[in-house]
Amino acid sequence: MLTVETRHAIHQDHAKTMDTDALRKNFLATDLFRDGEIRLVYTHYDRFVLGGAVPAGGELVLDKVAETRTATFLERRELGIVNIGATGEVRANGETYPMDHGDVLYLGQGSGPVTLAGNGRYYLVSAPAHRPLPAKLIRLSDSRQMKTGAIETSNKRTINQFIHPLVMESCQLVLGYTTLEDGSVWNTMPAHIHDRRMEAYLYFNMAPESRVLHLMGEPKETRHLIIANEEAAISPPWSIHAGAGIGGYTFIWAMAGDNVDYTDMDFVQPADLK
Ligand SMILES: O=C(O)C(=O)C[C@H](O)C(=O)CO
Numbered sequence: 001m002l003t004v005e006t007r008h009a010i011h012q013d014h015a016k017t018m019d020t021d022a023l024r025k026n027f028l029a030t031d032l033f034r035d036g037e038i039r040l041v042y043t044h045y046d047r048f049v050l051g052g053a054v055p056a057g058g059e060l061v062l063d064k065v066a067e068t069r070t071a072t073f074l075e076r077r078e079l080g081i082v083n084i085g086a087t088g089e090v091r092a093n094g095e096t097y098p099m100d101h102g103d104v105l106y107l108g109q110g111s112g113p114v115t116l117a118g119n120g121r122y123y124l125v126s127a128p129a130h131r132p133l134p135a136k137l138i139r140l141s142d143s144r145q146m147k148t149g150a151i152e153t154s155n156k157r158t159i160n161q162f163i164h165p166l167v168m169e170s171c172q173l174v175l176g177y178t179t180l181e182d183g184s185v186w187n188t189m190p191a192h193i194h195d196r197r198m199e200a201y202l203y204f205n206m207a208p209e210s211r212v213l214h215l216m217g218e219p220k221e222t223r224h225l226i227i228a229n230e231e232a233a234i235s236p237p238w239s240i241h242a243g244a245g246i247g248g249y250t251f252i253w254a255m256a257g258d259n260v261d262y263t264d265m266d267f268v269q270p271a272d273l274k
């Protein structure tokens with residue numbers, strides 16, 4: 001079963017008038033992972049799509065998605081898949097990719113129908129692509145690991161970069177996941193924006209009762225989302241994206257837009273946030 005929800009783009013002047021419910025309806029994606037289903041959110045931020053697929057021991061096929069009005073979803077798109085569950089496999093273009101927990105698969109434009117199988121819990125992100133590029137399975141050991149933060153500032157963490165120009169080539173997608181050291185709770189602080197690229201954060205590996213306080217909004221007009229396990233924050237190009245957990249968590253960050261330069265960020269120091 002395939003479900004697609006469309007989210008239109010919101011102007012920052014509109015966002016600052018929103019109450020909690022409206023902020024959550026527009027910027028939080030919940031209920032992405034259901035057994036036997038593919039559930040997608042089609043955003044109008046860079047036409048970035050995010051979602052979940054849980055074959056639950058069987059198989060699910062991602063093929064035609066009416067929203068794109070193309071013969072197959074990947075006819076003019078590229079796809080990143082992260083397995084946040086147990087072992088499974090993904091098949092596309094006549095190839096089979098074994099997917100362990102934490103593995104990332106890139107499928108380029110024109111890859112055709114994608115079969116997601118086994119006990120994986122697959123997080124999916126997709127953006128329009130301008131040319132076909134080779135598929136690539138990237139394991140944690142192949143990723144580029146960037147250590148940052150410090151225990152003193154409660155933000156010691158490793159930013160694992162997978163779909164990233166120094167690891168592989170993509171058209172628009174840039175993706176990885178960030179893990180925090182025990183006792184560190186903050187991600188992405190100091191915060192930043194990048195008007196050239198939108199971003200989405202999927203928080204996972206969280207205890208069911210745990211929550212992340214995710215900060216969003218323009219730097220001088222911040223708002224927050226209280227986020228539970230396996231929920232995603234959709235971050236428009238004008239928004240900061242940062243968070244602190246009351247328990248452990250990992251998050252997958254994924255971006256699309258005008259460039260694939262991970263370092264292209266406009267930092268905002270905490271003293272400049274409001
Ligand atoms: O912990 C962090 O800092 C991040 O993971 C930042 C994200 O990678 C990001 O926002 C990239 O633009």
Ligand SMILES: [Zn+2]
Nearest residue numbers: 192194199241
């Ligand atoms: Zn960012």
